[in-house]
Protein backbone atom coordinates (compact mmCIF):
# COMPACT_ATOMS: atom_id res chain seq x y z
CA UNK A 1 0.00 0.00 0.00
CA UNK A 2 1.68 3.29 -1.06
CA UNK A 3 1.13 5.95 1.62
CA UNK A 4 0.07 9.43 0.42
CA UNK A 5 3.08 11.36 1.84
CA UNK A 6 2.68 15.16 2.11
CA UNK A 7 6.32 16.26 2.51
CA UNK A 8 6.51 19.44 4.57
CA UNK A 9 2.85 18.82 5.55
CA UNK A 10 2.01 20.68 2.32
CA UNK A 11 -1.69 21.57 2.35
CA UNK A 12 -2.40 19.47 5.46
CA UNK A 13 -4.84 20.89 8.03
CA UNK A 14 -3.68 19.56 11.44
CA UNK A 15 -5.78 21.54 13.94
CA UNK A 16 -8.16 24.45 14.49
CA UNK A 17 -7.19 27.92 15.63
CA UNK A 18 -8.93 31.18 16.53
CA UNK A 19 -5.82 33.35 16.54
CA UNK A 20 -5.42 34.40 12.91
CA UNK A 21 -6.43 33.66 9.35
CA UNK A 22 -5.54 34.92 5.87
CA UNK A 23 -9.03 35.80 4.66
CA UNK A 24 -9.22 35.39 0.85
CA UNK A 25 -12.41 37.50 0.68
CA UNK A 26 -10.41 40.57 1.77
CA UNK A 27 -6.98 39.14 0.73
CA UNK A 28 -5.68 40.03 4.14
CA UNK A 29 -4.11 38.50 7.18
CA UNK A 30 -6.46 38.99 10.14
CA UNK A 31 -5.74 38.73 13.87
CA UNK A 32 -8.83 37.65 15.84
CA UNK A 33 -10.92 38.96 12.91
CA UNK A 34 -9.23 42.35 12.47
CA UNK A 35 -7.24 43.04 9.25
CA UNK A 36 -3.52 43.47 10.05
CA UNK A 37 -3.24 46.61 7.92
CA UNK A 38 -6.25 48.11 9.74
CA UNK A 39 -4.55 47.40 13.06
CA UNK A 40 -1.33 49.02 11.73
CA UNK A 41 -3.25 52.18 10.88
CA UNK A 42 -5.28 52.46 14.08
CA UNK A 43 -3.35 50.73 16.88
CA UNK A 44 0.07 50.66 18.44
CA UNK A 45 1.88 47.34 18.86
CA UNK A 46 0.97 46.94 22.55
CA UNK A 47 -2.77 47.00 21.66
CA UNK A 48 -2.21 44.29 19.04
CA UNK A 49 -0.09 42.21 21.43
CA UNK A 50 -2.97 42.37 23.94
CA UNK A 51 -5.47 41.41 21.18
CA UNK A 52 -3.45 38.38 20.04
CA UNK A 53 -2.97 37.14 23.60
CA UNK A 54 -6.43 37.88 24.97
CA UNK A 55 -8.72 37.69 21.93
CA UNK A 56 -10.10 41.25 22.16
CA UNK A 57 -8.69 44.74 21.65
CA UNK A 58 -8.04 46.35 25.06
CA UNK A 59 -10.01 49.21 26.60
CA UNK A 60 -7.89 52.16 27.70
CA UNK A 61 -7.87 50.77 31.23
CA UNK A 62 -6.87 47.28 30.08
CA UNK A 63 -4.11 48.72 27.87
CA UNK A 64 -2.77 50.79 30.76
CA UNK A 65 -2.58 47.73 32.97
CA UNK A 66 -1.00 45.62 30.21
CA UNK A 67 1.68 48.27 29.66
CA UNK A 68 2.24 48.56 33.42
CA UNK A 69 2.93 44.82 33.68
CA UNK A 70 5.14 44.78 30.56
CA UNK A 71 7.21 47.69 31.87
CA UNK A 72 7.52 46.21 35.37
CA UNK A 73 8.79 42.93 33.91
CA UNK A 74 11.49 44.58 31.73
CA UNK A 75 14.02 44.22 34.56
CA UNK A 76 16.57 41.43 33.96
CA UNK A 77 17.84 39.24 36.79
CA UNK A 78 21.49 39.56 37.84
CA UNK A 79 22.09 36.01 36.59
CA UNK A 80 20.71 36.77 33.14
CA UNK A 81 22.60 40.05 32.86
CA UNK A 82 25.90 38.48 33.98
CA UNK A 83 25.34 35.57 31.55
CA UNK A 84 24.79 37.98 28.65
CA UNK A 85 28.00 39.78 29.55
CA UNK A 86 29.84 36.43 29.23
CA UNK A 87 28.28 35.28 25.95
CA UNK A 88 30.90 35.03 23.16
CA UNK A 89 30.88 38.43 21.41
CA UNK A 90 30.60 36.66 18.05
CA UNK A 91 27.37 34.89 19.04
CA UNK A 92 24.53 35.31 16.58
CA UNK A 93 21.83 37.45 18.26
CA UNK A 94 19.26 34.73 17.44
CA UNK A 95 21.31 32.34 19.58
CA UNK A 96 21.47 35.03 22.26
CA UNK A 97 17.66 35.34 22.19
CA UNK A 98 17.25 31.55 22.36
CA UNK A 99 19.72 31.23 25.25
CA UNK A 100 18.29 34.22 27.15
CA UNK A 101 14.79 32.67 27.07
CA UNK A 102 16.28 29.38 28.28
CA UNK A 103 17.92 31.16 31.21
CA UNK A 104 14.60 32.88 31.99
CA UNK A 105 13.10 29.38 32.12
CA UNK A 106 15.76 28.21 34.57
CA UNK A 107 14.85 31.08 36.90
CA UNK A 108 11.11 31.42 36.51
CA UNK A 109 9.31 30.34 39.71
CA UNK A 110 6.28 29.19 37.74
CA UNK A 111 8.08 27.05 35.12
CA UNK A 112 6.31 23.90 36.34
CA UNK A 113 2.85 25.51 36.30
CA UNK A 114 1.18 25.06 32.90
CA UNK A 115 -2.13 26.67 33.92
CA UNK A 116 -3.38 29.39 31.56
CA UNK A 117 -3.00 32.02 34.30
CA UNK A 118 0.59 31.05 35.12
CA UNK A 119 1.47 30.76 31.41
CA UNK A 120 0.09 34.24 30.74
CA UNK A 121 2.23 35.64 33.56
CA UNK A 122 5.29 33.84 32.13
CA UNK A 123 4.45 35.17 28.65
CA UNK A 124 4.56 38.74 29.97
CA UNK A 125 7.98 38.10 31.50
CA UNK A 126 9.39 36.61 28.28
CA UNK A 127 7.70 39.33 26.17
CA UNK A 128 9.10 42.14 28.34
CA UNK A 129 12.59 40.78 28.97
CA UNK A 130 13.66 39.44 25.57
CA UNK A 131 14.04 42.89 23.94
CA UNK A 132 16.01 44.09 26.98
CA UNK A 133 18.32 41.05 26.82
CA UNK A 134 18.87 41.58 23.09
CA UNK A 135 19.57 45.30 23.46
CA UNK A 136 22.03 44.56 26.27
CA UNK A 137 23.94 42.20 23.96
CA UNK A 138 23.75 44.77 21.16
CA UNK A 139 25.59 47.27 23.37
CA UNK A 140 28.02 44.80 24.96
CA UNK A 141 29.30 43.40 21.67
CA UNK A 142 30.05 46.96 20.52
CA UNK A 143 31.98 47.57 23.75
CA UNK A 144 29.36 50.06 24.90
CA UNK A 145 27.67 50.49 28.28
CA UNK A 146 24.32 48.72 28.69
CA UNK A 147 21.39 51.16 28.66
CA UNK A 148 18.65 50.24 31.16
CA UNK A 149 15.04 50.21 29.90
CA UNK A 150 13.03 53.39 30.44
CA UNK A 151 9.55 52.65 31.74
CA UNK A 152 8.00 55.83 30.37
CA UNK A 153 8.78 54.69 26.81
CA UNK A 154 6.58 52.47 24.63
CA UNK A 155 7.72 48.98 23.62
CA UNK A 156 9.09 50.29 20.29
CA UNK A 157 10.57 53.55 21.62
CA UNK A 158 12.28 51.63 24.42
CA UNK A 159 13.98 49.21 22.02
CA UNK A 160 15.54 52.09 20.08
CA UNK A 161 16.52 53.81 23.33
CA UNK A 162 18.24 50.69 24.75
CA UNK A 163 20.10 50.00 21.47
CA UNK A 164 21.04 53.53 20.39
CA UNK A 165 20.63 55.71 23.49
CA UNK A 166 17.88 57.79 21.92
CA UNK A 167 14.37 57.61 20.46
CA UNK A 168 14.30 58.49 16.73
CA UNK A 169 11.76 60.60 14.81
CA UNK A 170 8.13 59.56 15.32
CA UNK A 171 7.85 58.38 11.68
CA UNK A 172 10.71 55.93 12.34
CA UNK A 173 9.11 54.68 15.57
CA UNK A 174 5.75 54.26 13.81
CA UNK A 175 7.38 52.27 10.97
CA UNK A 176 9.07 50.02 13.54
CA UNK A 177 5.78 49.60 15.42
CA UNK A 178 4.03 48.68 12.14
CA UNK A 179 6.72 46.05 11.42
CA UNK A 180 6.08 44.52 14.86
CA UNK A 181 2.33 44.42 14.19
CA UNK A 182 2.91 42.72 10.83
CA UNK A 183 5.40 40.22 12.27
CA UNK A 184 3.29 39.31 15.32
CA UNK A 185 1.36 36.28 14.11
CA UNK A 186 0.83 34.10 11.05
CA UNK A 187 -1.06 30.92 11.97
CA UNK A 188 0.76 27.55 11.64
CA UNK A 189 4.10 28.77 10.25
CA UNK A 190 7.03 26.50 11.02
CA UNK A 191 8.16 28.25 14.24
CA UNK A 192 4.62 28.41 15.60
CA UNK A 193 4.05 24.76 14.73
CA UNK A 194 7.35 23.99 16.49
CA UNK A 195 6.04 25.74 19.60
CA UNK A 196 2.76 23.83 19.40
CA UNK A 197 4.57 20.50 18.91
CA UNK A 198 6.73 21.09 21.99
CA UNK A 199 3.65 22.17 23.96
CA UNK A 200 1.71 19.07 22.89
CA UNK A 201 3.88 16.89 25.17
CA UNK A 202 2.92 19.31 28.03
CA UNK A 203 6.45 20.69 28.17
CA UNK A 204 6.89 24.26 29.43
CA UNK A 205 6.43 27.59 27.66
CA UNK A 206 10.09 28.62 27.88
CA UNK A 207 11.05 25.43 26.07
CA UNK A 208 8.37 25.95 23.44
CA UNK A 209 9.51 29.52 22.75
CA UNK A 210 13.16 28.48 22.77
CA UNK A 211 12.35 25.90 20.08
CA UNK A 212 10.37 28.46 18.10
CA UNK A 213 13.30 30.90 18.12
CA UNK A 214 15.60 28.16 16.83
CA UNK A 215 13.14 27.47 14.03
CA UNK A 216 12.65 31.14 13.14
CA UNK A 217 16.42 31.57 12.70
CA UNK A 218 16.39 29.49 9.53
CA UNK A 219 16.81 31.44 6.25
CA UNK A 220 13.72 29.78 4.78
CA UNK A 221 11.71 31.38 7.61
CA UNK A 222 12.47 34.46 9.73
CA UNK A 223 16.16 34.45 8.86
CA UNK A 224 15.16 35.61 5.38
CA UNK A 225 15.03 39.29 6.41
CA UNK A 226 18.74 39.15 7.25
CA UNK A 227 19.50 37.33 3.97
CA UNK A 228 17.60 39.99 1.99
CA UNK A 229 20.04 42.59 3.33
CA UNK A 230 23.05 40.42 2.48
CA UNK A 231 21.65 40.17 -1.08
CA UNK A 232 21.16 43.95 -1.33
CA UNK A 233 24.67 44.56 -0.02
CA UNK A 234 26.05 42.18 -2.69
CA UNK A 235 24.10 44.07 -5.37
CA UNK A 236 25.50 47.36 -3.95
CA UNK A 237 24.04 49.76 -6.53
CA UNK A 238 20.71 49.93 -8.43
CA UNK A 239 22.58 49.73 -11.77
CA UNK A 240 23.87 46.26 -10.78
CA UNK A 241 20.46 44.89 -9.76
CA UNK A 242 19.10 43.72 -13.12
CA UNK A 243 22.16 41.62 -13.99
CA UNK A 244 22.52 40.35 -10.45
CA UNK A 245 19.00 38.97 -10.12
CA UNK A 246 18.93 37.55 -13.66
CA UNK A 247 22.23 35.73 -12.99
CA UNK A 248 20.85 34.43 -9.69
CA UNK A 249 17.78 33.03 -11.41
CA UNK A 250 19.88 31.61 -14.26
CA UNK A 251 21.78 29.69 -11.55
CA UNK A 252 18.48 28.50 -10.04
CA UNK A 253 19.22 30.34 -6.77
CA UNK A 254 16.54 30.67 -4.10
CA UNK A 255 16.04 34.43 -3.71
CA UNK A 256 15.42 35.37 -0.09
CA UNK A 257 12.39 37.51 0.72
CA UNK A 258 10.35 35.96 -2.07
CA UNK A 259 7.77 33.20 -2.19
CA UNK A 260 5.50 31.84 0.49
CA UNK A 261 3.82 28.53 1.34
CA UNK A 262 0.41 30.13 1.83
CA UNK A 263 0.35 33.29 -0.29
CA UNK A 264 0.78 32.45 -3.94
CA UNK A 265 -0.03 35.86 -5.43
CA UNK A 266 1.58 38.13 -2.86
CA UNK A 267 1.90 38.38 0.91
CA UNK A 268 -0.90 40.66 2.16
CA UNK A 269 1.52 42.32 4.61
CA UNK A 270 3.88 43.57 1.90
CA UNK A 271 1.95 46.65 0.64
CA UNK A 272 1.80 48.11 4.17
CA UNK A 273 5.45 47.33 4.98
CA UNK A 274 6.51 48.65 1.56
CA UNK A 275 4.73 51.95 2.29
CA UNK A 276 6.58 52.35 5.59
CA UNK A 277 9.88 51.33 3.97
CA UNK A 278 9.34 54.32 1.66
CA UNK A 279 8.57 56.65 4.57
CA UNK A 280 11.76 55.60 6.35
CA UNK A 281 13.80 56.00 3.14
CA UNK A 282 12.38 59.51 2.80
CA UNK A 283 13.26 60.46 6.37
CA UNK A 284 16.75 58.97 5.93
CA UNK A 285 17.11 60.56 2.45
CA UNK A 286 18.35 57.25 1.03
CA UNK A 287 16.46 55.89 -1.97
CA UNK A 288 19.15 53.45 -3.13
CA UNK A 289 17.62 50.37 -1.52
CA UNK A 290 14.15 51.20 -2.81
CA UNK A 291 15.51 51.29 -6.37
CA UNK A 292 17.20 47.91 -5.89
CA UNK A 293 13.99 46.59 -4.28
CA UNK A 294 11.83 47.55 -7.26
CA UNK A 295 14.19 46.16 -9.91
CA UNK A 296 14.59 42.77 -8.16
CA UNK A 297 10.85 42.52 -7.44
CA UNK A 298 9.95 43.20 -11.09
CA UNK A 299 12.28 40.47 -12.40
CA UNK A 300 11.05 37.92 -9.81
CA UNK A 301 7.44 38.53 -10.82
CA UNK A 302 8.08 38.78 -14.59
CA UNK A 303 10.38 35.72 -14.81
CA UNK A 304 9.09 33.43 -12.03
CA UNK A 305 5.76 34.91 -11.00
CA UNK A 306 7.09 34.78 -7.43
CA UNK A 307 6.05 37.68 -5.18
CA UNK A 308 7.79 39.28 -2.20
CA UNK A 309 6.97 38.18 1.35
CA UNK A 310 7.06 40.40 4.42
CA UNK A 311 10.81 39.82 4.95
CA UNK A 312 11.65 41.57 1.68
CA UNK A 313 10.65 45.16 2.63
CA UNK A 314 11.47 44.68 6.32
CA UNK A 315 15.17 43.94 5.76
CA UNK A 316 16.16 47.26 4.13
CA UNK A 317 13.83 49.16 6.46
CA UNK A 318 15.66 47.88 9.55
CA UNK A 319 18.97 48.66 7.84
CA UNK A 320 17.90 52.28 7.25
CA UNK A 321 16.83 52.46 10.91
CA UNK A 322 20.43 51.68 11.84
CA UNK A 323 20.15 48.12 13.15
CA UNK A 324 22.96 45.62 12.47
CA UNK A 325 21.86 43.08 9.85
CA UNK A 326 22.06 40.11 12.23
CA UNK A 327 19.61 41.90 14.52
CA UNK A 328 16.79 41.84 11.96
CA UNK A 329 15.46 38.38 12.84
CA UNK A 330 15.68 39.03 16.60
CA UNK A 331 13.32 41.96 15.98
CA UNK A 332 10.99 39.41 14.36
CA UNK A 333 11.33 37.37 17.61
CA UNK A 334 10.32 40.17 19.99
CA UNK A 335 7.13 40.57 17.99
CA UNK A 336 6.34 36.91 17.27
CA UNK A 337 6.58 35.97 20.96
CA UNK A 338 2.97 37.19 21.07
CA UNK A 339 1.76 34.89 18.28
CA UNK A 340 3.75 31.92 19.55
CA UNK A 341 2.34 32.42 23.05
CA UNK A 342 -1.26 32.65 21.86
CA UNK A 343 -0.80 29.33 20.06
CA UNK A 344 0.86 27.71 23.10
CA UNK A 345 -2.11 28.75 25.24
CA UNK A 346 -4.50 27.47 22.55
CA UNK A 347 -2.65 24.13 22.31
CA UNK A 348 -2.93 23.66 26.08
CA UNK A 349 -6.65 24.48 25.98
CA UNK A 350 -7.37 21.62 23.52
CA UNK A 351 -4.26 19.48 23.51
CA UNK A 352 -3.50 16.26 21.60
CA UNK A 353 0.06 14.96 21.43
CA UNK A 354 1.44 15.80 17.95
CA UNK A 355 2.91 12.57 16.58
CA UNK A 356 2.70 11.99 12.79
CA UNK A 357 3.65 8.76 11.00
CA UNK A 358 6.50 7.99 8.60
CA UNK A 359 6.68 5.71 5.57
CA UNK A 360 9.54 3.26 6.27
CA UNK A 361 12.05 2.84 3.41
CA UNK A 362 14.85 1.13 5.37
CA UNK A 363 16.24 -2.43 5.56
CA UNK A 364 13.85 -5.35 5.89
CA UNK A 365 14.23 -7.57 8.99
CA UNK A 366 17.70 -9.09 9.51
CA UNK A 367 19.46 -10.95 12.37
CA UNK A 368 22.34 -9.38 14.33
CA UNK A 369 25.75 -11.00 13.58
CA UNK A 370 27.96 -10.98 16.72
CA UNK A 371 30.99 -8.65 16.55
CA UNK A 372 33.61 -11.44 16.35
CA UNK A 373 31.90 -12.74 13.20
CA UNK A 374 31.45 -9.34 11.42
Ligand code: SDX
Nearest residue numbers: 186189220221222224253254255256257258259260261309
Ligand atom coordinates in the same frame (compact mmCIF):
# COMPACT_ATOMS: atom_id res chain seq x y z
C1 SDX B 1 8.28 33.66 6.48
O1 SDX B 1 4.66 30.32 6.87
C2 SDX B 1 4.65 31.54 7.18
O2 SDX B 1 3.61 32.17 7.40
C3 SDX B 1 6.02 32.19 7.32
C4 SDX B 1 6.00 33.70 7.56
C5 SDX B 1 5.43 34.06 8.91
O3 SDX B 1 4.94 35.18 9.06
O4 SDX B 1 5.60 33.22 9.85
O5 SDX B 1 5.20 34.31 6.55
C6 SDX B 1 7.41 34.29 7.50
O6 SDX B 1 8.98 32.73 6.79
C7 SDX B 1 8.22 34.13 5.05
C8 SDX B 1 9.12 33.29 4.09
C9 SDX B 1 10.56 33.76 4.23
N1 SDX B 1 11.44 32.85 3.47
C10 SDX B 1 12.07 33.26 2.35
O7 SDX B 1 11.94 34.37 1.84
C11 SDX B 1 13.01 32.22 1.75
C12 SDX B 1 12.82 32.13 0.23
N2 SDX B 1 11.53 31.48 -0.03
C13 SDX B 1 11.51 30.11 -0.43
O8 SDX B 1 12.47 29.32 0.22
C14 SDX B 1 10.10 29.54 -0.46
O9 SDX B 1 9.32 30.42 -1.14
C15 SDX B 1 9.41 29.16 0.85
C16 SDX B 1 10.23 28.22 1.65
C17 SDX B 1 9.10 30.38 1.65
C18 SDX B 1 8.09 28.48 0.51
O10 SDX B 1 8.40 27.45 -0.31
P1 SDX B 1 7.43 26.19 -0.57
O11 SDX B 1 6.01 26.55 -0.32
O12 SDX B 1 7.97 25.01 0.15
O13 SDX B 1 7.58 26.03 -2.10
P2 SDX B 1 8.86 25.47 -2.84
O14 SDX B 1 10.12 25.85 -2.10
O15 SDX B 1 8.63 24.04 -3.14
O16 SDX B 1 8.86 26.33 -4.20
C19 SDX B 1 7.96 26.02 -5.26
C20 SDX B 1 8.71 26.42 -6.52
C21 SDX B 1 10.08 25.76 -6.61
O17 SDX B 1 10.42 25.68 -7.99
P3 SDX B 1 10.41 24.18 -8.65
O18 SDX B 1 11.41 23.36 -7.84
O19 SDX B 1 8.97 23.69 -8.52
O20 SDX B 1 10.84 24.44 -10.06
O21 SDX B 1 8.96 27.84 -6.52
C22 SDX B 1 10.37 28.08 -6.48
C23 SDX B 1 11.02 26.77 -6.02
O22 SDX B 1 12.34 26.70 -6.53
N3 SDX B 1 10.61 29.11 -5.48
C24 SDX B 1 11.61 29.99 -5.55
C25 SDX B 1 11.47 30.79 -4.40
N4 SDX B 1 10.40 30.39 -3.71
C26 SDX B 1 9.87 29.34 -4.37
N5 SDX B 1 12.62 30.15 -6.46
C27 SDX B 1 13.49 31.16 -6.20
N6 SDX B 1 13.40 31.98 -5.11
C28 SDX B 1 12.43 31.81 -4.22
N7 SDX B 1 12.37 32.62 -3.17
